[in-house]
Structure formats: C-alpha cells, structure tokens
Amino acid sequence: MKRILVVCEKPMAARQIALALDENGDPREERRLGVTYLISRREGLELLVVSAMGHLFTVTGNDKGWRYPIFETRWVPIHEVTGSRRASQHLSLIEALAKEADGFVSACDYDVEGSLIAYNILAHVCPRERLEEAGRMRFSSMTREALLEAWRTRSRRLDYPIIEAGRARHEVDWIYGINLSRALMASLRRASGCFRPLSIGRVQGPTLNFVKEREVEIGAFVPTPYWVLEAHAMIDGVKYGIEYERPRIETEREALEIASRCDGEDGHVKALSSRRRSIPPPHPFSLGDLQLEAHTHYRYSPAATLKIAECLYLKALISYPRTSSQRIPPTLDLEEILKGLRRMRPYGELAESLLSKPPLRINQGVKDDPAHPAIHPTGYHTEDLSPRERRIFDLICRRFMASMGDPAQLLETDAKIDVKGRSFHLARSRLLDRGWMIFYRPFLREREEASPTLEVGQIIEKVSVKPLRRYTGPPQRLNPASLLKLMEREGVGTKATRAEIIDTLFRRGYLEGPPIKLTELGLVVADTLGKYCHEVLSPELTRRLEKQLERVQISEITSTQVVEEAINALKPILSRIKEREFQIGLEISKALRASSSILGLLGPCPKCKTGEMRIIRNRSTGKRFVGCSNYLKGTCSLSFPLPQRGEIRAGGQCPQCGAPIIILKRGRGTYRRCVNPRCGHRGEGGLGG
C-alpha cells in the first residue's frame, strides 16, 4: 500500500485532519520517538498524518561571532538554536516517517507561515524529485467537509510564491533585528564598557514610535478651559436636558452672560424637524476587527483573542482566523451554517429568523484577503468550550448573523427652542426598527430616550441654564487593541504578526500597562533611533517592504530581490551608526543613567546607609522589586517586594523604619505606603485612592 506523509502545523490540527481523512473516521494512533502521529486510510492509501510544532526551522547567521553588519543567512532546525528537545523529537519522527513515504502533502494552515513551515520540513526530509511532486491541501476551516474537499482538490505542487514571500520575510526580519540590535548594544559597550540587552526590529521600530508620539503628547499636555451650558426644560412635568447651539464657549464672561440672560426665562419652540436614518448592518469580522471588539467588550489583549480564535478554529467551530478579509465569498453555503447555528440554544430563534426570510445576503466589508474569507462560524457545535472561548465564539456568531440582518431604522427629531434670542436644541433619537441590532444586542449600548410631543410656537416655561467650566483632555493612551488597529491603518506588520510585535515590546521592557505607557528604556531607544536612524522608526520603510513581499507572493519579483533591496536600505543606516558608535553609545548610556535616576531611585538604604534603594527588574521573570545598590558589591542584600502593576515614584523615607515610601499610581487611584511589608506605614499626607 502506498504511503503519503501529511504534514500538519499543530497536533490538534493533525488530529482533526486524520479524523476527516480516514474513511472509517477512526485513525490509528501511533507513537514513536516520544511523539504521536496518526494513520488514516483513504482511497487505498495509507496517510501518515504528522504534526510540526509551528516552525521547526529558523533563520540564523553564517558564523558564530558577535559582530555587525551581518547579511549572510541560513535556515537551520530550530532546536539547534533554541535547544528544544520537543522540536528535535518532532523533526526526527518526520525524518523517520519520510523514509517510509512514497508521497508528501502539506496540510499546514493556508497562509505564509503555514506554507513555509511545511516547505522547510519537506525540503529537509524529501528527496528533490519528491519535493517537486509534493501536494498542498488548501482549507479555510477544519470541518470534515472542508478538509475532504481540500484533500480532493489538493494541488500537485507546493505554493512556491507564498513560500518565497515567507522566506524573504523571515530573512529580512532577522537581518534587521540582529544588525540594529547589535549596533545599539555595541555602541553602548564601546562608550560605557557595559553590556545591556537592547533590541529593535523592522516592525518594532515604527510600533515603538507610535507609542512614543502618543506619550510625548500626553506628557506635554496642558489642559485649557472652556464652558458648556447645562440647560434643562420642564415639558409636561418631565425634565429634559437641552443643548446650547454651541457645544463650547471659550470665555467665562460670555458663558456667564448667556446664562444670566436665559436662566429662569421662558422659551418657545421655533422649529421642529425629523428624519429617518438607516444604519447598515456591520460587515463580518477580519482578525483586526475581532481583536478590537474583544478588547472593547472583554478587555482581551489582541494576542489572547488570536489564541482563543485559533483554538475555536482547531475545534472546527470557526473559519481560519488569521485573515484580513471582511468579506464572505458567494460560494459559502450561508444556509447550511445558519442551520447549524439554529441547533445551538442561544442562536436558534435568531438563525431561524434569517432562514425564514431568504435571500440571505451578507453586508460585505471593504477589505479582502485572497487566501481566506472573513471569520465566520462553520455551523459546528460543541459544549466543550472554556468561558473565554464561549465569549469569542458568541461574538463571532452574532456578528456573522448581524451582517445578514436588515438595516436598523432610526427616527431622529430635533426641536429648536429659542430663549431670549439664543438657540437651544432638544435632540432625540428613537429606534423604529432594530433590524440587525437584534442579533448583536449584547454588544450594543441602546438608550431609550423619552421624547416629548411638541408643537411649533409652544411655550417652554422657565428654562434653567447653568454655565459649567470644563477642561480639554489629553489624547487617550493606547491599549493593545488600539495600537494594533493603528499598526493596521499604517500598514505596519501583518495580521499574523502584529499582536506578537506588541507583546515583544512589552517583554523587552519598552512598554508597560495597559493602558500602554512608554518606559524610560523605551523612550531612550526611540530617542536614539530617531536621532541617528529615523528610517527605522518610520512606517515608510517597513510599509515599502510589505508591498515588495506582497509582490513576491504574486511572483512579480523574487525573494532574493527583496532581501537584497532590504540589505541595501539597511547598509547606510548601519554605517551611519558605526561612524558615530561612540557618540550613540554615550548618549544611550547617559540616558539610561538618567532614566534610572528618574524612575529607579527611591532613597537611601536604611540598612547599610551608603547604598541607594532602587527599583530593579528580575531579568528572568521581569518582576520588579526594591534592592540596595550595594548588592553588586556584596556589602548589602536588603530588598523589598513591590506591587507589579502601576506607576511607582519615590515618596520620601518612612518615619517609622527608614525604608523608602512609594507613591503608586494605579488606575484612577494614587496610594502611598512604605515598601517594608513588616512596617506597613502609609506615609505622610493621604493622597486618597
């Protein structure tokens, strides 16, 4: 019997694929070299279904020296770089199974990363002539039908243009990351003799700069005053809020003048108007849309949402989530999916209402993705869901049904009320027909507003008008979801990598929060790069590269051209850094010292009296604590724990034990307390909170 090696991306995907492809729906489980694989039988073939663990190969340099620039790359098994035993076992198993196989099929996720994962493995284990015959299954969901269709229509060739684009992306990112990071670290070492891990990459740079720009606006923000008129009118015994024609008044004098002229006076209805407004249904989710919505309603980070969505995909409940599409292709059987949803308790009536009113039409979004449709449920159901999975699944199902709903109809009315020659408005809106909102109700904020019946000329007695002073507010801090949306809008990163880039910036210690705040270290790195190689912070460079990588995917240019172009763009940046290495290092070193004195120092050590108590981060756990600066000299080991969330500033010395007092700003509250847990003194002067 002929044997075909089917390479999948993850163990759970391998299980679903083996189950779907086995003619009896009962694949045989085998274990070799500590790794499980499955054997399915189909069309007289024995399918050896094996999984990778994501990437089993990675890019590395050609030599082991610590230098820069370095432009030569090679692909090696990932365990040679990370030392991962599991990765080594998986690769050994695939090597062993490949020797027994007569044919090869890639069944990894149909995108750049999936195609590259399978290619790297197959290129490693297949003889050249077999690699050229290797097939590719393409699917957008893990349902049995989709997988069988993908098997039946599998191509007789791997998707080389996508693979090329993937290889180029990894190589370019590696070259940028290693060279720029080493350039920063080498500069610091040359100027100060110190080594400190600093890193930056092609996508990290512009992302860090987005946060820096916001931070600068917030840090230098000065509120300015304006006035609003808080006005009320009693109509038929009910008090209604009415709005002055100008939402903001610039001077106190004018605000007082209007208020004293109108307060307590009668007004009359000068004009009435109304209009119907139609609110179209939303489009189905792209990954970015889902991540934003999940953050809005559940505060899930983009990375967490992606992880949950991937679990739902592997359970065959939703389509492939790494998509930028907001469109559903006409070939998708909407009726079949709705029939599936009809069998689920929360959606039975909702799905039925759509099924009973054909034709089914989706409100398509603008963005498209040639590889995958917008995220949608498959119609499959399982009770085996965690609360987080259930919430994201609910969001996807409701959004999918809402996108097929009718437009909602709103009636907007406006009454213009004249009080002593000044115009006020009583604006109201009322939902006439909920339309699609029925499906998406848990995620909407509906307000029912009472609306009086008015006539032109009607007298409104004793309108009350009070001037209130308000202040302009700073720009909002970014959160992981809004930063991701900003990256998407600016064309920085890809749908698959954005969430990971944000996480990386947190791990590097450049960001903290949420809400996201730039750390002093992040500010130092962004400042230095901005001064000496601003291109690294500009979205332009990375956006251009993304465009080139897209051209590789459609075979317009080769990956070699893209890598060469990226190297040519990087060379002048690196030589500029090299020329001013000492100066750059000096500035980083000064700034780092300055930043540690801005945020890190909390006051003298109460034990040795000569050291400074400073905030230190544990390099392996990233957790912060207070320690004495004499610890490195071996003369004092005093340390105290610190709260892990919130901004900490020095608040003086504790009058009881002499340890530092910290001022902790967390959320809207500000707390003051001694760091010594045995003391617990709350410091002088309560700050509240």
Add this chain to the structure above:
Amino acid sequence: MEDRCEICPRPRMEGGSLCPYHQLAYERLKAAFEIWKRALNMGWRQFLEEILKLSDLGLWAREVAESLLKEG
C-alpha cells in the same frame, strides 16, 4: 551637571536649559496660557497655580510648571 536639563537628568537641548521634552512642555504651557488669559483674564502665576490642580496636566508640563513657580 552643566549639560543636564534644569528639571531632569536628561541632556539639555543645544542653546537651551531644558531637555527636548521639558522644552516642548514649556512651549505648550506658553501657548495654553494665551487661551487661559483670554478665557479667565488671569496672570501667569495664577495660571500656573491653577493648572497644577488639574490631574490631566502632563507629567513634563507639571514638572515645568512646578519649577517655574519655585523660581518665582
């Protein structure tokens, strides 16, 4: 240190006494003062005292305002 910002340990801008962030905050304070003056007809000192009461005042702007008040 001579090359340090008057407010923080960051290097100061060429020809100035503040680092770029405190300098920017100072310029924003001056621009905002014009609005406050027009709106409430108040002087510079009173303006500084008023804004220090506001929680939305940026950290760098706050430090500049505190330093200006201290200088008198």
